[in-house]
Amino acid sequence: MEKESKIYIAGHNGMVGSAIHRNLTHKGYSNFVFRTFSELDLTCQQDVETFFEKERPDYVFMAAAKVGGIVANNTYRAQFIYENLMIQNNIIHAAHKYNVKKLLFLGSSCIYPKNAPQPLKEEYLLTGLLEETNEPYAIAKIAGIKMCENYFRQYGSNFISVMPTNLYGQNDNYDLEKSHVLPALIRKMHLGKCLEMNDWQAVRMDLNIRPIEGITGEHDRNEIQQVLDKYGVRLDQPNANSQKPIASVELWGTGNVFREFLHVDDMADACVFIMENVDAEKLYNGLNQTHINIGTGLDMTIKELAGLVKETIGFTGNLLWDAKKPDGTFKKQLDVSMLSALDWNPGLKLEDGIKAVYENYLL
DSSP, X not given: OOTTSOEEEETTTSHHHHHHHHHHHHTTOOOEEOOOTTTOOTTOHHHHHHHHHHHOOSEEEEOOOOOOOHHHHHHSHHHHXXXXXXXXXXXXXXXXXXXXXXXXXXXXXXXXXXXXXXXXXXXXXXXXXXXXXXXXHHHHHHHHHHHHHHHHHHHOOOEEEEEEOEEEXXXXXXXXXXXOHHHHHHHHHHHHHHHHTTOHHHHHHHHHHSOBTTBOTTSOHHXXXXXXXXXXXXEXXXXXXXXXXXXXXXXXXXSOSEEOEEEHXXXXXXXXXXXHHOOXXXXXXXXXXXXXXXXXXXXXXXXXXXXXXXXXXXXXXXXEEXXXXXXXXXXXXXXXXXXXXXXXXXXXXXXXXXXXXXXXXXX
């Protein structure tokens, strides 16, 4: 990429898109074209084609997608497959039609088979059945990978794909129904800490910034406690020997499954590095792969993660695990040897990243 090239970041206001924008700006790129959701419906083919015909971007980062955690994936199954297919179909085809020089498509580690060997190598794609809870989303992402590969094979389009692990960081989604595991843990334990400190002003402030099912800090205490209770943030009776309230936070599953986490700023740096250094010819014919994993190569159990978040936030209450709820895939640790061989490695440790994220959450 040249510093003056016109760059379109689809989904620039989201966690991933905004991180890519920050990284590119820091590296001297300045010619960006943006559209908000209200300005451009990416699920509408005609609108997308009109945009590409007018703006003619040189490079495209595809960070726009309908995303969510295990609850959202399992609840909005039709929306996840339909909206993601429409978004990527429209953008990838328009990028080909209007001669985009290079496109980078972002997928998800859920594309890999449920029972694939660990750690997950790029070549394990399409070698087995997917995890049921996020199958629609995974199928959409697999289709995007294959679109990029085959637009290169038929048309020579310089379209490539990357597969980030679980991401966290600035501009994350803290909606308790739709968020991923790490932001959900942070918000639940923050609210639990507020309850055990009897700091209702902080609870109300949190809900004014991020309402839950329409409940804000302006509602009465009973209504607030009811919605918090629904999402597993509860105030228990104090011990007989203590006047301090005792809070508990209920979490989905057993906590025994493993997950890998990468700060979104590291992910953005890897995406820009790949965009600058890896073309489709090298990826598909040189490396003989359809995509490149982006991660740390390290994972931990959700229980270990919860303990780390609890310590960072200073929540002293109880963590309760609802084993009747699904865990998702037992383990999906990425093999990042290909990216390491290309001479890129992450820079931020998880402990430092969670601390920075919580400080940002409190702002």
